[in-house]
Amino acid sequence: MSLLDRVRALLGDEAVDVAATPDGVPRVAPASPDAVALLLGTAREEGWRVRIEGAGTWLAADAPADLALTTRRLDKIPAIEPQDLSATAEAGIGCDLLRQHLADRGTWLALDPPGLAGRTLGSIVATATAGPLRQGFGPVRDHLLGVTFVTGDGRLVQSGGRVVKNVAGYDLTRLEAGAFGAFGVIVLIHLRLRALPRADQTLVLEGSREDLTQVAEDIAAAGIQPAAHELMSPALARRERWLLAIRFAGSGALVAAEEAGLRAATGGRFAPLRADEGHSLWMRAAESFAARPVAFRIGGLPDSSDELLDLLQHQVGDEWISASPAIGAIRWGGDATIDRLKRLRRTLAGLEVPLTLERAPWPVRSAVGHFGAYREGVGPLVAGLRRTFDPGEAFVVAAEGAE
């Protein structure tokens, strides 16, 4: 029996989507967490190599594999609880659709990841790609209450729950967030929500990078706490010069007070955007990263942001940059060779700054790896965890790369 016949027998004809795969790898779309478990249990028995896909808009669907497992039919939203500010959604739900359902119930997921609006929730969690709102609301892991995932040998494992505080058992949710699928296919996600902000205002200032870096420092020193505080390269912002964009979100009183504080701290240099202009700025910037073949993030310290931007400019160029200087997080997009990326990662490692490759064609990510070489003593821990969750090495994930 062929692989496809086996899958059809297991999950039914509608689960197999051969025509849509550009590289001829059979694509299977299980419609439930149990079906994912069934499929991966069989993959383990048969020795199939599996690549994990969402909507296919962030990580390219190009890893060599025997089959592609897409979460696109895991698209239900079992619960939205406005009174508890929590929701439960399957991993394959598109974020645009989820966002709309949440807004209809007066709630908000304070994440603005890079990529197209229809990126799946599972993709965002698996790659831990937060956007500018990480300044005010933290990284992806801070928005998760729990996940259910399926291991490489077909076990359904649950972690966390749907309440906002939970220390029952080890925090496998944080392990899954940002592991790029190395420890399992995330199928169900419990989310921490916020009330839809009553006021949401973006203000911008154009200038030289040096000038805006100083302004960003002044803002942080003044104790202003924006939801987003992002330094964007001219190409990303579609402006002549660099752009510092500040976003305040919350109650009307808070946003008004923060705006007044910003005016006082910067001499009224920032220009407020209309709501549609603000929305468009953030959305276009996020989508720009999906149009570049490579994206990575680095996590430095606030006082090293300028030095790190210089380094990027020198080694890989600074055409597509989005940085949160007040927390030291930088995202870079563009095109870069394997050698350049490896050299940059080595340089950054010398500065104690990790580089996580978020997006690249398979030849690049398999050579560079999402994480590269681990620090001393950490490699055996990660290898042990991979053996635990994927004993048959079913998942095709370029975690370490070929160093």
Place this chain on the structure above:
Amino acid sequence: MVDTLADIVGPRHVRTALPERLTYAKDGLPTHRRVPGVVVLPGSRDEVIAIVRLLGALGMPFVPRGAGTGLSGGALADGDAVLIVLTRLNRILKIDARNRLAVVEPGVVNVRLSLAAAPHGLQYTPDPSSQTACTIGGNVAENAGGPHCLKYGVTATHVLALEVALADGRVVELGSPGGEPWGPDLVGLFVGSEGNFGVATRITVRLLPIARAVRTLLADFTSLRTAGEAVSAVIASGIVPAALEMMDQSCIRAVEDSVYAAGYPRDAAAVLLAELDGGHEAAVAADAATIEAVLRAHGARSVLVAADAQQRERLWLGRKKAFGAMGRLSRDLVVQDAVVPRSTLPDVLETIARIGAAYGLTVSNVFHAGDGNLHPNISFDGRTPGLRERVEAASAEIMATCIAAGGTITGEHGIGLDKLRYMPLLFDGDSLAAMRAVRHVWDPEERVNPGKVVPVHACREWSGVRSAEWGMRSRGSPVDSALRTPHSALDSEAGVR
């Protein structure tokens, strides 16, 4: 072994005499008691590493312990284990105001870090009620919470990097000062692992600016249900208070009868203590006015806004010392910990009251209402025959109630020994087995804090090929069977080694 330990830390810091070891036989929970075989108090990270290596070579189990304020029996060691007490590792190694972070040793007392950071306009936000005694290392092990975690997040949100001595004495560095992991988020996995993955010897935490404006409100209610409903209304208002705490009448009276009397109305069925903070006086005042209106619209009999810092501190002192005040009610106090969806608070609080009445027990509630994080406290005298068993049975029913409401069995105290038996109510055999397998990656021999967190008997076998049985397997509720499982969580004196 004792001689070698003495060579490492000095004879003064190795405790072998029974009266000395008895000092460490309990933590903050009175219902579990274990006497450690040896107690050792290292004074530096190098000494910790040397001890762990020695015990690794000898194949001996050990338990890391901070100040012993935990409430799950999590830092207790049996007679065959060495207790490594980390309170002498109490140095704040660095405060980096520019980058808003601090590097500390595990034995630093929580509140000391905030005091040290205050001159820089910064604070360490997680504030467990025991913050004047508990250590940052213990907070990391338990992923501790506190009242102000409603707005600012629990310990895991604030830990950036760790240096960890693994079970065999190898030392690894996890995370980075900027918070971006080097690979998978092993810091996130380590925090809350209750000492099962090794000993944190150095901890890098995030500091946050001290709020420039604060408003503290005390609302009182004539029914517990109304107070619970007001909590949901506050959360739904879109304004996130820094803290939203509830105390019921039994707790209010205990506080008012103590030296910590805060001026809570003694006839109230419940009070809510709400705090708003931020960087702008006008904004905080406006948000506080909104919350005050919400509280009044949802049944508050009166709302008091603290007039000054002194009154605010008094209101908070009553809350923070409530557990101590309740300790005066009877000889023993079991502080329980569970979380429910916030919208279920009114129903769950009523059910808990019914459970207490059915067992003839005094149950007081003081808890983090904004998070739905309950602390039903049972006051009792453990010397009364049969009373411990009733406390145990009532606790089990309370846990089952919280799980049935969609909640969990612990929000900040951890599993330790106390909650082991409830884990199968929450997790199926595969999920528990996954946790145990993860533990084996860090500690293959299960020597670090053995017997905690994961109930081994409930784990499904992990190794081997899974058969394709998922669609057909039974998903019967594990609640009934787990509650029928014989156990002895409340250790008797006879059980002490």
